[in-house]
Amino acid sequence: MFTAQAATTWLTKFGDAIATNKAYLSDLDTPIGDGDHGNNMARGMTAVQAALATQTDADLTTVFKTVAMALISKVGGASGPLYGTAFLEMAKASKAGTTDLPTLLAAALAGIEKRGGAQAGDKTMLDVWVPVVAAVQADKLDATVIATAVDSTKPMIAKKGRASYLGERAIGHLDPGAVSSGYLFTALLETEAQ
Ligand code: ADP
Ligand code: MG
Ligand code: MG
Numbered sequence: 778m779f780t781a782q783a784a785t786t787w788l789t790k791f792g793d794a795i796a797t798n799k800a801y802l803s804d805l806d807t808p809i810g811d812g813d814h815g816n817n818m819a820r821g822m823t824a825v826q827a828a829l830a831t832q833t834d835a836d837l838t839t840v841f842k843t844v845a846m847a848l849i850s851k852v853g854g855a856s857g858p859l860y861g862t863a864f865l866e867m868a869k870a871s872k873a874g875t876t877d878l879p880t881l882l883a884a885a886l887a888g889i890e891k892r893g894g895a896q897a898g899d900k901t902m903l904d905v906w907v908p909v910v911a912a913v914q915a916d917k918l919d920a921t922v923i924a925t926a927v928d929s930t931k932p933m934i935a936k937k938g939r940a941s942y943l944g945e946r947a948i949g950h951l952d953p954g955a956v957s958s959g960y961l962f963t964a965l966l967e968t969e970a971q
Contacts, residue, residue, distance in 0.1 A: 902954035
């Protein structure tokens with residue numbers, strides 16, 4: 778059972794990782810995008826952390842919904858609605874009665890796929906989400922799964938997002954949204970280890 782408290786811990790840790798790596802994420806977005814991914818995510822996660830800090834007794838659905846709304850309203854950029862949709866779908870799934878983490882994450886992944894129209898191999902955050910959610914479902918998520926998924930974006934040509942305008946020039950660069958998603962799932966591993 779995934780609790781509201783675990784979700785709050787998870788997303789607070791994710792916010793800390795985003796704040797620490799804000800400049801790095803924007804640097805990754807500079808050669809293959811517009812250099813704002815770290816700033817976008819930091820703006821959103823600062824709002825998430827502020828909102829969560831005021832909600833000490835919230836249930837799981839409320840936590841996910843709060844996160845979704847903060848990300849959708851504050852991030853801007855492609856990543857805001859995509860991460861926002863992920864948390865909105867988790868809010869919906871938890872409201873429908875599930876507290877099972879693999880089921881929640883599968884709903885989030887389906888939401889990102891539907892919203893962005895991308896698939897694994899397109900050099901986006903989905904190149905992390907797809908293998909990580911499969912690993913969670915198989916109860917095999919570890920740091921290596923995450924690192925391998927993030928690194929897999931480096932040789933890819935992008936099919937979606939700003940990096941897709943670059944064609945072969947995107948080769949050799951990590952996808953910034955894949956890296957931030959790596960932080961999201963590292964924070965989840967750290968939460969589960971507690
Ligand atoms: P923007 O590109 O609007 O400046 P960000 O820089 O915040 O937005 O986010 C860029 C990231 O969003 C990319 O690195 C990629 O991982 C992700 N992304 C962009 N388009 C899509 C999409 N259609 N599906 C999934 N992820 C996407
Ligand atoms: Mg950008
Ligand atoms: Mg932008």
